[in-house]
Amino acid sequence: MTDISKLGEFGLIHHLTDDIKIKNNATRYGIGDDCAVLHYPDKEVLVTSDMLMEGVHFDLTYIDLRHLGYKSAMVNISDIFAMNGTPRQLIVNLALSKRFTVEDMEAFYSGLRAACNKWNVDIVGGDTTSSYTGLAISITCIGEAEADKIVYRNGAKDTDLICVSGDLGAAYMGLQLLEREKSVYYQQVNEARKKNDQRALTALKDFQPDFAGKEYLLQRQLQPEARGDIIERLQTAHIQPTAMMDISDGLSSELLHICKQSHCGCRIYEKNLPIDYQTAVMAEELNLNVTTCALNGGEDYELLFTVPIGDHERIASLKDVKLIGHITQEAFGAQLITRDNNEFALTAQGWNPLQ
């Protein structure tokens, strides 16, 4: 393993970014000067940014650095799609403590680059520096869009249909699964220590967590995918959403953002929420309400959007998109209609990073 101080700041950046090839015409100049230079004639430029702190947003006992790099890039790319834009450039700020090696950063960058390659995004700059405590990541993604195609959160209208892509709650279940296997591991370690059972302790070094049949949940947690494919499909089908967001904090929380900014209410139907089989099984195992998980789980990075009611047929025929309800007047509030026809007001139970 190679100590990062051997390369120094400029050496490390050079090592990690030297063979990055620029893929977008809009990227005039990437890494290596005070700024990156981008060119956007007659397009709007979209910018989004995220801060990820070790211990708060990720736990390196659950996620390896390659997946972390992939996820860090993907969640920002997802925000550009959520405005109906095309992601183009990524800027990566990193602060690392001394426990990280050059090889660790290579793994992180390989994930970052895999995500960027998937959507033809150029890595154009950033700052790499040190931290006393763990890893801090700040990613900024830049994209482009035609002015009249951008979809904000504030355009939903009464009677619009509410749609989501993919399925919900699986990323949250993936996290529960990782936490369960971690606690199983530490329980066994503690028992072996109590009995001073050296043989068991040695065997535990090869501890294999039990993820059989739950691979999808893990993948959703560790390797989320931005839904650029849905954006392409909407375009092909000539559907222009009236409001759109990506689901990072949970469906309820995002839907309330749209209602607040669009000055409207909504009704969504429990029976229509798209939930994968593995999510349902895992919720059963953990004695959790699967609807609550789908509403408040977060980290699915699916798209939530509204379309005019006239697009009903076109939406119905769209692969991997589900109609979950409709927009109402503001006075009716944001309601969930349960399977047994009860109504509940939606509340934002989404994860609050400041509590």
Added chain:
Amino acid sequence: MTDISKLGEFGLIHHLTDDIKIKNNATRYGIGDDCAVLHYPDKEVLVTSDMLMEGVHFDLTYIDLRHLGYKSAMVNISDIFAMNGTPRQLIVNLALSKRFTVEDMEAFYSGLRAACNKWNVDIVGGDTTSSYTGLAISITCIGEAEADKIVYRNGAKDTDLICVSGDLGAAYMGLQLLEREKSVYYQQVNEARKKNDQRALTALKDFQPDFAGKEYLLQRQLQPEARGDIIERLQTAHIQPTAMMDISDGLSSELLHICKQSHCGCRIYEKNLPIDYQTAVMAEELNLNVTTCALNGGEDYELLFTVPIGDHERIASLKDVKLIGHITQEAFGAQLITRDNNEFALTAQGWNPLQ
């Protein structure tokens, strides 16, 4: 003092950014959606980014949060000027531990906004989240420039003149001063504790550091100014630099970047280095070589640039710009000519955040 968790993430962001008015036509949409939306017809977009970690890049016993906000914004604005561009938007990512209050963040934002107001920069977004340990700041600044006006690091040519704005080494001396007063304070506290002198300990709560006659050094360290005024003056004088950088890591380090990327050498003259009177006095007091401080001090955020030799007269008449040497062929290396006519190879002693 108000606990941040009382407001929550969205509440805090709303509280800090609610009354931000957009000043640039290019800023179509700021805070409040997945992305900010910018518009740049027929201009190049410039992007720069910095990561600042508590304990590594700043020490809150030296700098208050208002100054820290000001400085964080200013150093990024400075990078846009260093490409000969105009700064337009700023994105602010923050991660804070529980010891910070709403009032702390108000102070930080007031500094941030003062710096942005000075150069008509719009704050358009960012992420505010929590950290287990201290404060982490990531700032991205976006600007614009005409394609043929952008100045890179790689355009310096043999015989070009090397210029710097303002003076050098003062910010470094400001830091030495702050560190000296801090150690004086702790020395007195320790002595009082040893003698169990409660009266002295109480009196030390009102300890006043001795900054008399050194206000300029403090200001340079705590409140650096991006040299947009120099960019405007160069434009008015019809001078287009061939290479340019801002001096964040020290003159030597930056000059070596220009030489490396422009494939050239340089000769600079010790007697021409611009040094303020207070810097010289403080170096004397601390028994430091003032030239070394000017070469390697860093954090001055002055502009270092090269111009064709034909611009000699125009440069000579430019206020607050000093000619310090000239570019040579690569084979001659990067040399400092001392007052007594000795030659020394310049080395990058700039601060390395990864060591």
